[in-house]
Structures are given as C-alpha cells and as structure tokens.
Amino acid sequence: MTLLEIWTLRKHYGPVTAVDGVSLAIESGSRTAIVGPSGCGKTTLLRLIAGFEAPDGGSITFDGALIADERSQIPAHKRGVGIVSQDGSLFPHLTVEQNIGFGLKDDAADRKIRISELMDMVELDRAMLTRRPDELSGGQQQRVALARAMARRPRVILLDEPFSALDTGLRVATRKAVGAVLSAAGITTVLVTHDQAEALAFADQVVVMRAGRFAQVGTPREVYAHPADPATAAFLGEAIVLAARLENGQATTMLGQIAIHDRNRQGQAQILLRPEQFSILPHQGTEDSASTNFTSGIITDVDFCGPSCDLAISLDKNPDFSLRLAMASQPLFEKGARVQISVNGPAHVFS
Amino acid sequence: MTPRPRRSFHLSWVSLLAVFFACLALVPLGFVIWATFATGFETATTLILRPRVAGLLMNTVLLIVLTVPACVVLGVALAWLTERTDMPGARLFSWLSVAPLAVPAFVHSYAWIGVWPGLNGLAAGVPISIVAYFPFLYLPVAAALRLLDPGLEDQAASLGLTPRAVFFRVVLPQLRLAILGGALLIALHLLSEYGLFAMIRFDTFTTAIIDQFQSTYNGVAANMLAVVLVLCCLVFLGLDYAIRGRQRYARLGSGVARRTSITPLGPMRYPALLLPIATVAFSLGIPALTLGHWLLAGGADIWRLDAIGLALWQTLRICLIGGLATTAAAIPIAWLSVRRPCAKNRLIEGCYYLASAMPGVVVALALVTITVKVATLYQTLATIVFAYVILFLPRALVSLRASIAQVPKELEQAAESLGRSPARAVLATTVRLAAPGAAAGLALSSLGIMNELTATQMLAPNGTRTLAIAFWALTGEIDYAGAAPYALLMVVFSLPLTWLLYQQSKKIAGR
Numbered sequence: 001m002t003l004l005e006i007w008t009l010r011k012h013y014g015p016v017t018a019v020d021g022v023s024l025a026i027e028s029g030s031r032t033a034i035v036g037p038s039g040c041g042k043t044t045l046l047r048l049i050a051g052f053e054a055p056d057g058g059s060i061t062f063d064g065a066l067i068a069d070e071r072s073q074i075p076a077h078k079r080g081v082g083i084v085s086q087d088g089s090l091f092p093h094l095t096v097e098q099n100i101g102f103g104l105k106d107d108a109a110d111r112k113i114r115i116s117e118l119m120d121m122v123e124l125d126r127a128m129l130t131r132r133p134d135e136l137s138g139g140q141q142q143r144v145a146l147a148r149a150m151a152r153r154p155r156v157i158l159l160d161e162p163f164s165a166l167d168t169g170l171r172v173a174t175r176k177a178v179g180a181v182l183s184a185a186g187i188t189t190v191l192v193t194h195d196q197a198e199a200l201a202f203a204d205q206v207v208v209m210r211a212g213r214f215a216q217v218g219t220p221r222e223v224y225a226h227p228a229d230p231a232t233a234a235f236l237g238e239a240i241v242l243a244a245r246l247e248n249g250q251a252t253t254m255l256g257q258i259a260i261h262d263r264n265r266q267g268q269a270q271i272l273l274r275p276e277q278f279s280i281l282p283h284q285g286t287e288d289s290a291s292t293n294f295t296s297g298i299i300t301d302v303d304f305c306g307p308s309c310d311l312a313i314s315l316d317k318n319p320d321f322s323l324r325l326a327m328a329s330q331p332l333f334e335k336g337a338r339v340q341i342s343v344n345g346p347a348h349v350f351s
Numbered sequence: 352m353t354p355r356p357r358r359s360f361h362l363s364w365v366s367l368l369a370v371f372f373a374c375l376a377l378v379p380l381g382f383v384i385w386a387t388f389a390t391g392f393e394t395a396t397t398l399i400l401r402p403r404v405a406g407l408l409m410n411t412v413l414l415i416v417l418t419v420p421a422c423v424v425l426g427v428a429l430a431w432l433t434e435r436t437d438m439p440g441a442r443l444f445s446w447l448s449v450a451p452l453a454v455p456a457f458v459h460s461y462a463w464i465g466v467w468p469g470l471n472g473l474a475a476g477v478p479i480s481i482v483a484y485f486p487f488l489y490l491p492v493a494a495a496l497r498l499l500d501p502g503l504e505d506q507a508a509s510l511g512l513t514p515r516a517v518f519f520r521v522v523l524p525q526l527r528l529a530i531l532g533g534a535l536l537i538a539l540h541l542l543s544e545y546g547l548f549a550m551i552r553f554d555t556f557t558t559a560i561i562d563q564f565q566s567t568y569n570g571v572a573a574n575m576l577a578v579v580l581v582l583c584c585l586v587f588l589g590l591d592y593a594i595r596g597r598q599r600y601a602r603l604g605s606g607v608a609r610r611t612s613i614t615p616l617g618p619m620r621y622p623a624l625l626l627p628i629a630t631v632a633f634s635l636g637i638p639a640l641t642l643g644h645w646l647l648a649g650g651a652d653i654w655r656l657d658a659i660g661l662a663l664w665q666t667l668r669i670c671l672i673g674g675l676a677t678t679a680a681a682i683p684i685a686w687l688s689v690r691r692p693c694a695k696n697r698l699i700e701g702c703y704y705l706a707s708a709m710p711g712v713v714v715a716l717a718l719v720t721i722t723v724k725v726a727t728l729y730q731t732l733a734t735i736v737f738a739y740v741i742l743f744l745p746r747a748l749v750s751l752r753a754s755i756a757q758v759p760k761e762l763e764q765a766a767e768s769l770g771r772s773p774a775r776a777v778l779a780t781t782v783r784l785a786a787p788g789a790a791a792g793l794a795l796s797s798l799g800i801m802n803e804l805t806a807t808q809m810l811a812p813n814g815t816r817t818l819a820i821a822f823w824a825l826t827g828e829i830d831y832a833g834a835a836p837y838a839l840l841m842v843v844f845s846l847p848l849t850w851l852l853y854q855q856s857k858k859i860a861g862r
C-alpha cells in the first residue's frame with residue numbers, strides 16, 4: 001500500500017529552485033533512501049514532507065489524504081510525521097527524559113513506561129534519563145532524538161543525514177541499530193544522505209537526486225547496476241564508462257569484446273563497467289592479436305591506499321588512453337608492471 | 352641564555368594589575384561593612400528598624416515588583432515582534448526599542464512632568480521606569496532570539512505542538528537567561544536611580560540617602576540607609592545567582608544554523624503595530640513633545656551659549672577621561688578572562704561585577720567618607736574618575752572581551768615564534784586587533800558617564816557643571832525652559848553611542 005505520495009513537488013527560494021518537480025511513491029513499512037550531493041535539495045524535500053515549508057507547486061498525499069499543495073497545507077504539528085535531523089536538535093534546556101517525553105501528554109498514565117520502553121529500544125542505559133543533552137556523546141544524542149521521534153508512534157520517520165556527524169565506525173553501527181529499531185516497529189522510513197554506500201546499504205528503494213530533480217528511482221541493485229546516465233553511475237560508485245559499438249549482444253571497445261544484455265541494440269553507445277568486473281593478472285606474454293579475451297597494458301601510476309590501490313593503466317593498443325580504476329591490493333601493482341586486463345561481462349549500456 | 356618558565360613574568364604582572372583594580376573596586380562594599388561595625392550594633396538597629404526605613408523598603412519593593420515584570424512582558428513581546436514576525440517596519444522598531452536609552456532617566460521624568468504636571472509617587476514612578484528601562488530587557492532578549500536554533504522549533508512542531516505551545520515550551524525557556532540578566536540589570540538600576548524619582552517626589556533608598564547627605568552631611572543615618580540599599584542589591588544578585596544555577600543552554604551539534612524562521616502574523620500583521628507604536632509614543636514621543644515645547648517656548652533666550660558651551664566642554668572632557676580610565680582598567684581582566692579562563696580569574700571578574708552593582712550613591716558616599724580624610728583627594732577629578740571606573744567597568748569589559756575572543760590565540764603564538772617577547776607579542780597582535788572593541792568599550796562607558804548624575808553631583812570638583820548637573824540645577828529652580836537645551840544636548844550626544852550599543856548587541860549575537 002502506498003503511504004506517502006508526492007507529485008510534481010516544487011519549491012524555490014528566490015532564484016534558487018531547491019526542489020524541481022519531483023514525484024515519488026513510498027510504500028508503507030518500506031525504507032527509502034534519498035541520496036545526492038550536498039545542496040541538491042534533499043533537506044528541502046524532507047522539510048516539505050514534514051510541513052516546515054510550503055510547496056510552490058505539486059502536492060503531497062499521506063495515507064490517501066492531501067496534506068499539502070500550493071494553496072493549503074496541514075501544519076506540521078498535525079501531520080504526525082517524525083523527523084530526526086543531522087544534529088539531533090535535542091532541547092538543550094530539558095533532560096533526556098523530558099526530551100523523549102516531549103511529545104507525550106504530561107499526565108499520560110503510561111508515560112514513564114513508554115519512555116523506558118523507548119530507551120530500551122534505542123539501547124540506551126536508563127541511568128541516562130536524568131542527564132542533559134550536552135552530557136551525551138554524538139551517537140547517544142542521535143539515539144535520544146530517534147526515541148523522541150518514535151514516542152508518538154508516527155507512521156513515517158524522516159531521517160536527515162542523522163549519521164553524518166558521527167565518526168566512521170560509530171556511523172555504521174548506529175545506522176544498523178536505527179534500521180533495526182525502525183523495522184521492528186514497522187515504521188516507514190525516509191533517509192536522506194550524501195553517502196551513496198549508506199543509501200545502498202540502508203534502503204529498499206533508492207532515489208538519486210541531482211540539482212532538485214530525481215535522476216533515478218529503484219532498488220539498490222538496480223540503480224547501481226543499471227544507472228540512468230553516466231553521472232548517476234559515477235555518483236553511486238566508481239564507474240568506468242567506455243565508448244562502444246554494439247552488435248549482436250556484444251560491445252566492441254578498446255578493452256576488447258564485452259557481453260551486453262540487450263541483443264537488439266546496434267550501433268554506437270556508451271557502456272558502464274564497475275571495478276569489480278575487472279581482473280588484472282600478470283602479463284603472460286602469449287597474447288595473440290586474434291584473442292579478444294584480454295587486453296594488455298602497463299601500470300603508469302599507483303596510489304596505494306591499504307586494502308585497495310588506485311591504478312592508472314595505459315593500454316598497449318591505445319597508449320593515449322589511460323584506464324583508471326581502484327582494485328583490491330596485490331603485490332603485482334607496481335609502477336611499470338605489465339599486466340593483462342580481462343573483463344567479466346555483461347556491461348550496462350546507457351540509453 | 353638561561354631558560355625561564357614561559358610567560359610567568361608576563362602573566363603575573365597582568366594578574367597583579369587585575370587583582371589590584373579589583374581590590375580598589377571593592378572599596379565601597381568594604382566601606383559599607385566598615386560603616387556597619389563602626390556604628391555599633393545598637394545605633395545601627397535603631398537607625399535601621401524604624402518606620403521610615405520600612406516605608407522606603409515598601410516603596411522599593413512595590414516599584415520593583417510592578418516595574419520588572421512589566422518590562423519583561425514588554426521587552427519579550429517587542430523582541431518577538433521585531434525579530435521573529437513579519438510585522439511591517441520590524442527593523443525600524445527594533446532600533447526604536449533601544450533608542451530610549453539615549454534619553455537619560457531623569458529627562459524621561461522631566462518630560463512626563465511636562466505633559467502631566469501633577470504626576471508623582473508610585474503611580475508615576477512605575478510607568479516612567481518602564482519606558483526608561485525596558486530596553487535593558489529588549490536588547491538581550493532580541494539577541495537571544497536571533498541566536499536560537501530554529502531547528503528546535505521545527506522539531507517541537509513535528510512532535511505535535513501548536514505554534515503557541517512551541518513558544519511557551521521551547522522558545523521562552525531558552526530565553527530564560529537573557530530575561531534574567533535583563534531583569535537583574537533593571538532592578539539594580541531602579542535601586543540606584545536618583546534623578547528620575549527625585550523629580551516626581553517618589554522616595555526610594557537612593558533619594559533618601561541623598562536627602563540625608565545634603566542635610567546632615569556624612570551622617571550615620573545615611574550610612575545605615577546605604578547598608579540596607581546594599582543588602583537589597585545583594586538579595587537580587589543572590590536571587591539571580593540561585594535561579595541561574597550552573598545551567599547554560601549550549602547549542603548542541605555542529606550543524607550550521609538555518610536562517611531563523613519568520614512567523615506570519617496574518618490578519619494581526621497591522622494590529623500588532625499597536626504595541627511598538629504605543630511604546631515609542633511613551634518612550635520617545637513624550638520626551639520629544641516636552642523638549643519641543645520648551646525649546647519653542649524658550650526661543651533664543653534659553654540658548655546661553657557661554658554656559659552651555661562650558662557645560663558641554665566639561666561633559667566631553669570628563670566622559671573622555673572617565674571612559675579612557677575605565678577601558679584601561681578593564682584591559683587586564685578582559686585579557687585574563689579570555690586567555691586564561693580559570694576559577695581564580697572568574698572570581699576576580701566577579702568582583703568587578705559585584706562592585707559595579709553597587710548603587711552610585713553608595714560608591715559616592717564611600718568615596719566622600721574616605722577622601723575627606725585625605726583632603727588632597729576630596730572632590731578632585733581623580734576621585735570622580737575612580738567612581739566612574741567602579742560603576743562602568745563591566746561595560747568596557749564586555750566589549751573588550753568580545754573583541755579579544757575574536758583574535759585567535761595562535762596569532763600571539765605566531766608573533767612569539769617570529770621572535771617577539773610575550774608582552775610585545777600581545778601588544779603587536781591582540782591589542783592591535785582588539786582596538787575596535789576598546790573603542791566600543793570607551794563609547795559605552797562614556798554613555799554611562801554622560802548620563803550619570805548621583806555620583807557626579809556628590810564627588811565632582813567644586814564648580815563642575817556638566818550637562819547633567821546643569822540640567823538638574825535648572826529643573827530644581829523650576830526653569831524647565833532653560834533646562835531644555837541641556838537635555839537636548841545629552842540626547843544628541845547619547846544617540847550615536849546608543850546606536851553603537853545596538854550594533855554591538857547584534858554583533859555579539861553573531862550577526
């Protein structure tokens with residue numbers, strides 16, 4: 001069932017169009033990640049959904065009812081949409097307990113029980129209830145913010161880069177914990193992030209946003225393997241884009257013949273390869289020009305980054321072209337080493 | 352070259368200076384304690400426990416209980432309207448809410464008497480105090496409103512709070528410290544103000560002490576009234592300290608503040624103007640009306656240029672000397688409190704604030720008592736400048752601190768690494784770069800000195816006739832027309848300084 005639907009939504013600030021006519025349907029209980037570079041309009045989109053801003057065009061429907069269009073908007077406090085912002089936005093003048101209970105009725109009989117329950121859910125020690133937010137670490141603050149947003153049992157929670165202020169190790173752990181809590185509670189989640197790995201790992205549905213528009217919407221595997229255009233491909237991970245001539249399910253490129261899915265497409269096109277499709281082996285010296293299984297070249301530059309290496313390889317057949325890609329580190333990767341490159345198809349063809 | 356402990360020489364000199372000035376600043380408080388003991392327990396109790404004192408206490412309590420809450424409501428309402436709503440002319444009214452500070456408090460009551468000649472007592476004291484002092488609340492609250500994280504208000508709305516509830520449960524609690532600071536400042540001003548209340552014949556401790564002082568010069572009775580007055584001040588300082596507690600409402604997280612949100616007033620947009628317009632009418636309109644009336648009625652006769660010129664010259668001279676001395680005295684503690692924040696230095700800083708919370712009349716009484724014993728100091732420029740330093744040092748301190756804090760410490764270290772000695776490194780970097788802050792401190796303490804009447808009257812060298820003293824003398828002779836040019840000049844010279852104060856409050860708030 002579709003819980004949240006936005007339709008050609010638009011918002012501009014003066015001359016800047018922050019959100020430029022986007023449409024999206026979000027299924028009840030699903031996890032959606034909106035990913036895009038900083039400044040592309042992600043926060044603005046969330047603020048429109050939460051009711052902090054009024055759209056200039058389009059509409060938002062929640063649970064079948066219109067909640068915002070350009071003429072009228074249901075105010076934020078009547079929407080029942082939870083939100084967790086980048087810095088948590090905890091109330092500095094209240095304790096953790098008062099923060100979590102902020103949206104609950106003061107005289108509610110089960111207030112204490114509910115707060116304890118929420119503390120357990122986000123795995124915080126109850127001893128912290130009397131502390132003030134500035135006595136908590138960043139990760140703890142984000143957990144309190146999540147508990148506070150969940151207290152009123154909203155059907156949707158919006159997460160605006162909630163992990164980006166945390167350091168790397170904590171980021172992954174907190175993301176997993178938050179995902180688990182929200183799934184267990186059956187809450188529909190929209191995560192906004194500029195980190196593509198975080199988006200792919202978190203979501204059932206990934207929305208790639210660029211300059212106020214949606215470049216692509218799909219499952220993580222779909223958008224990663226079949227991106228709509230080279231820019232989207234590059235944003236979601238390292239992309240090697242090559243010019244190719246298509247013929248009978250084969251693409252002829254400067255790396256030789258590579259299989260493609262679509263047998264019917266013919267003529268010139270651009271294809272996408274990901275680094276994990278490459279294998280790079282020591283040069284065997286048995287290359288015969290008829291073979292199309294591999295291409296040989298020389299490593300012209302290596303940046304050693306620990307588990308991986310950034311390589312630049314110039315191809316024997318085409319010395320002007322420098323193939324750049326990151327591969328898992330091997331002793332073989334030295335400047336000047338001769339290697340042979342083979343590609344495991346199929347490649348994705350851009351339309 | 353023998354190694355020596357880094358900075359020790361330099362540090363100790365600055366600390367020594369700061370402690371020395373702090374001790375000087377505490378002289379009036381010490382005097383009050385001394386006076387209590389010197390008077391003896393029995394005399395003291397008979398002088399303190401009498402109906403006259405009870406009456407004064409009643410007046411003071413009523414004045415404060417009625418004025419301060421009214422100032423809080425007015426100040427917060429105006430600050431919210433000008434900072435957070437789409438009320439037309441918000442920027443203009445923001446400045447007009449600060450401008451009444453350019454009118455000395457006693458000129459406010461002069462103006463009200465001009466419009467309503469029969470005005471007197473508490474019924475006059477409360478409204479005049481409100482218009483004269485509400486800017487002290489408006490300024491910090493408006494600054495705090497600008498600093499609030501709007502993300503918190505959004506968050507509260509998403510948790511189901513109506514806009515009204517958001518104001519009371521999220522905005523107002525975060526304004527608490529600003530409100531408390533402003534309220535304390537107003538209460539202390541009410542305790543120490545003389546001219547405003549003397550003119551409308553409303554008796555407070557300060558007016559009573561001056562009456563005593565003028566009739567029975569340097570009597571024990573005046574000293575005992577001063578003791579009660581100081582106790583009142585201490586009660587308010589203690590209250591403030593207790594309520595404030597250890598809390599600070601730190602801004603959490605690292606996110607850059609989104610621009611503060613503006614609440615649309617809808618159909619109330621124009622009706623809302625009524626409040627600022629009424630405030631301006633009473634706080635600026637009435638002074639303008641009375642001054643305009645007397646200036647027109649007096650014509651050219653009241654502009655006795657020789658007398659006015661002399662008063663102006665004396666005022667500017669004493670403002671400049673007093674301002675320079677105050678700023679200079681504030682430098683050591685300003686530098687220490689920014690660069691060496693430790694418990695000891697906070698304590699020293701606290702001494703300055705405590706000292707300046709003493710009413711001008713107590714400071715003057717103390718200095719009179721002490722200097723009559725050292726005849727060479729009695730009624731000299733040095734004594735009155737000393738009083739100004741005690742009374743106005745925190746004004747210079749605030750400006751200096753803000754500007755020193757903006758100079759990165761690394762600059763001092765860089766200068767040292769380029770071969771300057773620590774003292775010369777500080778001179779070459781921080782002192783140079785903090786100069787604008789020092790200028791602002793000078794201006795703000797001068798503003799205080801220009802409108803100071805109580806201590807100036809009691810301590811200034813014989814024959815001194817500043818604008819304030821001349822104005823006061825003329826109104827005492829019921830020559831209201833003749834006093835008008837002096838009032839006008841005080842306002843004209845205070846206006847740019849008030850503008851500076853307004854700009855500075857914005858800067859401190861990060862804009």
Ligand SMILES: Nc1ncnc2c1ncn2[C@@H]1O[C@H](COP(=O)(O)OP(=O)(O)O)[C@@H](O)[C@H]1O
Pocket residue numbers: 013016017018036037038039040041042043044045610
């Ligand atoms: N309140 C505002 N006023 C003016 N411009 C804004 C405002 N909020 C966002 N913008 C602009 O809209 C664009 C999108 O901003 P935002 O939604 O915050 O991006 P993101 O969250 O993806 O980094 C940016 O160009 C930003 O400068």
Ligand SMILES: [Mg+2]
Pocket residue numbers: 039042043044161
């Ligand atoms: Mg953002």
